[in-house]
Amino acid sequence: MESEPAQSANRAVTLRDVAKLAGVSIATASKALNNQPQVRAETRARVIRAAEQLSFSPNTLAQGLITQRSGTVGLLTSDLEGRFSIPILMGAEDAFGSDQTSVFLCDARGDAVREKHHLRALLSRRVDGLIVVGARPDARASLGRDLPVPVIYAYSPSADPDDLSLVTDNVGGGRLAVDHLIRHGRRRIAHITGDETYGAAQDRARGALERLGEEGLALAGEQVWFGSWSEAWGRGATRMVLQRTPDVDAIFAGSDEIARGVLDTLHQENLDVPGKVAVIGFDNWNILAANARPPLSTVDMNLEQLGRLAAQRLFAAIDGTLEGGVETVGCRLVIRESS
Amino acid sequence: MESEPAQSANRAVTLRDVAKLAGVSIATASKALNNQPQVRAETRARVIRAAEQLSFSPNTLAQGLITQRSGTVGLLTSDLEGRFSIPILMGAEDAFGSDQTSVFLCDARGDAVREKHHLRALLSRRVDGLIVVGARPDARASLGRDLPVPVIYAYSPSADPDDLSLVTDNVGGGRLAVDHLIRHGRRRIAHITGDETYGAAQDRARGALERLGEEGLALAGEQVWFGSWSEAWGRGATRMVLQRTPDVDAIFAGSDEIARGVLDTLHQENLDVPGKVAVIGFDNWNILAANARPPLSTVDMNLEQLGRLAAQRLFAAIDGTLEGGVETVGCRLVIRESS
DNA sequence: TTGTATGCGTTATCAA
DNA sequence: TTGATAACGCATACAA
Numbered sequence: 001m002e003s004e005p006a007q008s009a010n011r012a013v014t015l016r017d018v019a020k021l022a023g024v025s026i027a028t029a030s031k032a033l034n035n036q037p038q039v040r041a042e043t044r045a046r047v048i049r050a051a052e053q054l055s056f057s058p059n060t061l062a063q064g065l066i067t068q069r070s071g072t073v074g075l076l077t078s079d080l081e082g083r084f085s086i087p088i089l090m091g092a093e094d095a096f097g098s099d100q101t102s103v104f105l106c107d108a109r110g111d112a113v114r115e116k117h118h119l120r121a122l123l124s125r126r127v128d129g130l131i132v133v134g135a136r137p138d139a140r141a142s143l144g145r146d147l148p149v150p151v152i153y154a155y156s157p158s159a160d161p162d163d164l165s166l167v168t169d170n171v172g173g174g175r176l177a178v179d180h181l182i183r184h185g186r187r188r189i190a191h192i193t194g195d196e197t198y199g200a201a202q203d204r205a206r207g208a209l210e211r212l213g214e215e216g217l218a219l220a221g222e223q224v225w226f227g228s229w230s231e232a233w234g235r236g237a238t239r240m241v242l243q244r245t246p247d248v249d250a251i252f253a254g255s256d257e258i259a260r261g262v263l264d265t266l267h268q269e270n271l272d273v274p275g276k277v278a279v280i281g282f283d284n285w286n287i288l289a290a291n292a293r294p295p296l297s298t299v300d301m302n303l304e305q306l307g308r309l310a311a312q313r314l315f316a317a318i319d320g321t322l323e324g325g326v327e328t329v330g331c332r333l334v335i336r337e338s339s
Numbered sequence: 340m341e342s343e344p345a346q347s348a349n350r351a352v353t354l355r356d357v358a359k360l361a362g363v364s365i366a367t368a369s370k371a372l373n374n375q376p377q378v379r380a381e382t383r384a385r386v387i388r389a390a391e392q393l394s395f396s397p398n399t400l401a402q403g404l405i406t407q408r409s410g411t412v413g414l415l416t417s418d419l420e421g422r423f424s425i426p427i428l429m430g431a432e433d434a435f436g437s438d439q440t441s442v443f444l445c446d447a448r449g450d451a452v453r454e455k456h457h458l459r460a461l462l463s464r465r466v467d468g469l470i471v472v473g474a475r476p477d478a479r480a481s482l483g484r485d486l487p488v489p490v491i492y493a494y495s496p497s498a499d500p501d502d503l504s505l506v507t508d509n510v511g512g513g514r515l516a517v518d519h520l521i522r523h524g525r526r527r528i529a530h531i532t533g534d535e536t537y538g539a540a541q542d543r544a545r546g547a548l549e550r551l552g553e554e555g556l557a558l559a560g561e562q563v564w565f566g567s568w569s570e571a572w573g574r575g576a577t578r579m580v581l582q583r584t585p586d587v588d589a590i591f592a593g594s595d596e597i598a599r600g601v602l603d604t605l606h607q608e609n610l611d612v613p614g615k616v617a618v619i620g621f622d623n624w625n626i627l628a629a630n631a632r633p634p635l636s637t638v639d640m641n642l643e644q645l646g647r648l649a650a651q652r653l654f655a656a657i658d659g660t661l662e663g664g665v666e667t668v669g670c671r672l673v674i675r676e677s678s
Numbered sequence: 679t680t681g682t683a684t685g686c687g688t689t690a691t692c693a694a
Numbered sequence: 695t696t697g698a699t700a701a702c703g704c705a706t707a708c709a710a
Binding site: 126230 | 351396397398399400404409410411420421425432441443444445448459460462464465569571574596599600603606607626630631632
């Protein structure tokens with residue numbers, strides 16, 4: 001009848017219970033479980049067995065109180081759809097190692113007061129650090145310099161240059177896209193992109209232009225088509241491009257959404273992709289890119305890597321001190337069938 | 340020179356500091372800050388002022404140690420893209436009230452051992468409860484009955500009927516879609532959907548069939564087109580539907596992805612939407628539905644509401660006790676221009 | 679090698 | 695109305 005351990009009602013089993021079961025003091029139990037050297041092998045084994053029997057799991061809150069470290073970080077986002085935050089979170093999660101550090105995900109929904117609330121709550125929970133992911137890849141307000149924990153801005157840089165920001169190399173991404181097109185023999189390349197008030201749109205265009213310039217080439221139609229980040233704009237702009245420069249042989253779209261619009265119009269005009277016109281997008285948003293007809297080549301921002309980097313920098317900053325500045329993460333090409 | 344408070348270096352300001360600054364004992368400071376009645380108004384004001392000056396924020400870990408409640412919950416997901424988890428998280432977040440309860444988001448990436456790890460970590464952090472979001476809307480393995488905290492399964496029900504599961508009313512969603520089509524005079528309705536091994540696909544189809552039956556109608560072509568959850572399948576299946584039943588006047592797609600494929604083929608065949616054929620999707624995945632040509636009518640699963648409900652049930656279960664079973668959350672129609 | 683005592687930051691129970 | 699003091703669960707310096 002002793003064969004049914006307290007397994008099923010394992011609420012609140014503490015080190016005290018383990019110690020009692022093992023017949024040692026709390027201190028000894030603690031040392032045994034934490035691999036401290038000053039404990040006899042046989043004793044340690046006994047303690048460990050007891051802990052397992054009770055399926056003991058140490059109370060991290062109590063540990064945190066002592067070590068002054070909660071083993072948690074906050075991920076403060078404003079990115080509604082989680083489209084950028086999620087890959088960043090996943091990268092961070094695996095850099096931290098899931099059982100070392102856990103992350104609180106808070107969505108401020110673009111609301112400054114909600115952000116303040118979340119910030120207070122996180123600080124109150126004694127997070128060891130913060131990762132801030134903005135809604136768009138442009139500078140956002142700093143959380144301030146007087147926070148008790150290190151803060152890393154990811155995706156959207158902080159407006160304060162003394163903060164550490166990790167951002168996508170959009171210029172490089174633009175180069176990458178155009179370089180790929182050029183290598184495949186395209187010469188009449190157009191660029192349709194989103195809102196011109198976005199730094200990312202400017203940067204991607206700049207990268208494209210630079211690479212084109214190196215080849216002695218200019219943009220087909222000699223302009224960048226700024227508009228909005230939507231399929232509808234991609235459709236409309238493509239129509240204009242075709243009218244203005246019917247000999248266009250490639251279109252670099254500033255986002256996968258736009259690229260979908262581009263494809264749509266190209267199909268309507270019976271222009272073969274990539275036979276007649278190659279198309280390349282930006283973001284590698286799988287649901288859009290992989291399912292396109294044909295599957296869309298695109299530029300991936302390596303957001304997971306960005307998340308990993310954020311975790312590493314944060315980790316380093318937690319004991320050391322944080323150096324401000326802007327670090328850049330390179331993009332990579334994902335070639336499918338549209339180019 | 341006293342005008343510069345310790346604001347900038349506010350690391351580790353404790354109740355002790357506040358008490359000292361206010362000239363009272365720690366106990367009194369605590370009572371004052373927690374609105375306990377037995378404290379003089381003037382004293383309370385003094386304490387509060389001191390707390391503000393030091394921008395004191397109580398250490399939640401310490402509070403949790405005493406109250407036996409961490410004020411945190413874990414959201415354990417397997418939903419890679421966060422497509423379902425995020426709305427659920429947002430709903431839960433706002434039901435909890437951001438400064439009362441914070442949520443740990445953990446992605447198990449469909450890996451059972453990773454899930455175990457996360458679970459251990461979460462338990463060790465003494466979360467007050469768990470919300471589990473599966474990867475697909477079918478039953479998933481239970482976490483077990485012997486956990487020290489209440490668990491709610493959202494989106495994917497638990498295989499154990501004694502657990503509490505909150506799921507989408509897929510049958511109702513199917514009815515809703517077809518009902519809408521019928522009300523707008525459609526009679527020759529086809530249904531193209533995803534993998535037939537998905538309960539959700541079966542349920543949506545069943546709802547559609549039921550509603551059709553009530554009207555004395557049958558499915559155009561007298562079959563449900565099961566396949567995969569992709570645009571490509573939507574395209575291919577539409578082609579078959581058109582061949583088999585050229586007089587089809589509406590297509591109910593089992594997901595927005597499929598619906599996008601349907602639209603694509605319809606355009607290729609020069610069939611006007613919704614003039615000739617109406618189309619309705621499922622999921623209300625904004626990026627796909629809102630940007631479609633024409634914008635796609637679709638069924639929304641009210642995932643945020645599901646998240647809110649999960650939070651409420653969890654909250655209730657934290658002090659009370661949890662009743663098992665399956666609760667269902669209704670869908671709603673989002674009418675755009677494709678129907 | 680083991681155990682006792684102290685403290686982490688709070689709250690709660692008493693006396694004063 | 696206020697202030698010692700004892701928890702909460704754990705880790706550690708120190709004593710045995």
